[in-house]
Amino acid sequence: MSAVTLPRGSLLQGSHAPEQLAELIDQAEEALRTWRPVWTSFVSPLLREEAMARLGSLSELTLHAEGGLSGAERCRLQLVRAELDAPPPDPAQAADTxxxxxxxxxxxxxxxxxxxxxxxxxxxxxxxxxxxxxxxxxxxxxxxxxxxxxxxxxxxxxxxxxxxxxxxxxxxxxxxxxLLPPARPQPRRFSTVEASLRLDAVGSAGFGIPRNRMAEQIRSGSVRVNWQDVRNPSRELKTGDRVRLENRGELTVLEVQITKRDRWRLALLRS
The missing domain is CATH 3.30.70.330 (RRM (RNA recognition motif) domain)
Incomplete structure (x- = not known):
């Protein structure tokens, strides 16, 4: 079989996870070379997002993400030649095999x-x-x-x-x-007024859990801000920040304004 080489340099440029993305590029080249779909291991939401944006932009390749349940955060990716593309079965309807x-x-x-x-x-x-x-x-x-x-x-x-x-x-x-996974909310945009921009305060309002419980989740390593591990509840957020809480989805800070009473009015998107 002839060698298949993807534009590795441009695909890796600016990646937040270059080593892991390089492994996916190797697997994508295998799928193209052998004309057979390749399944990756489970990947993080960050790596999935990068792979979908970078490898998914290649005309000869198609990617599918499957995590076994609706809205799964960690997924396996199927890499397949575009000419052979057939979406994997719906996990809710497919047999386990x-x-x-x-x-x-x-x-x-x-x-x-x-x-x-x-x-x-x-x-x-x-x-x-x-x-x-x-x-x-x-x-x-x-x-x-x-x-x-x-x-x-x-x-x-x-x-x-x-x-x-x-x-x-x-x-x-x-x-x-x-399996009996927790229910995931539908994407929703809403506003809230908070006394501070602390991660625990905004996360509490956005995810609908008590502030002390949000602080515990942060300290335990269950929270990511812009894909980075953050364990400081007092970390201040700004417009554009994305907060991911394990098994509770993602919160995006769309807008931040100060009120006349020196509080913060935030527009949030929960997905």
Whole structure:
């Protein structure tokens, strides 16, 4: 088969994740060279956005993002020659074998030792998972968590156990259509008036959660601002900033104005 070379220099220019994007370029060249679709590992929202904008602009290549549930943040990308393009099945309707995705349920009693999404991810990594094998994860109250994973990881962990904080959890493969992910809100634009532009204050108003809970989420590493890990609740926001809260979507600061009483009127977009 003849070599296929994409314009790597221009595709990588200005990337926020050049090493990871370079790996996707390698996989895109493989898909073009072999005339067979290639699935990537799970990628972050930042990398997905860059790949869609950069690789998706190439006339010979088509990309599809699949995360196993509507509005998934972490997705696997399908890279395919444009001439062969056929969208993958809808995850809500497809059999589990139609997509390289499966669900995994982690069951345990967290009534007396509550755990965060980060704690569950850490437990899975300790049990032998790789970050690139893990999709979106959400909590199930005090009963554990669920997430989307690669079939290979599901096969390795199914029927086993993992330790999350002090709690031993049972691991069970779960069909995609039996997962119970949290409901995601429809995109909505609204205004709010706040005493400050602090991340915890604006995030509390934008995501509709108590300010102290928003501060906890920030300190635990569940919040990104403009794709960067931010753990300081007092970080001040400005027009154009994008705040992503794990499993709660994204908040964009559209406009900031000061009021006559020295407060801040913000126009926000939640998606």
């Amino acid at each position: 139609a997509l390289p995705l499966l669900g995994l349920t982690l069951s345990g009693n967290f009534l007396f030792d509550s755990a965060s999404a980060g704690d569950f991810r850490a437990g899975l990594l300790q049990a032998g998972a790789q970050e690139a094998e893990l999709g979106d994860l959400w909590l199930r109250g005090d009963r554990g968590a669920q997430l989307v994973v690669t079939p290979e990881l599901a096969g390795r962990l199914d029927g086993g156990t993992a330790l999350v904080r002090s709690v031993e959890v049972q691991l069970e493969t779960t069909p995609l259509d039996r």
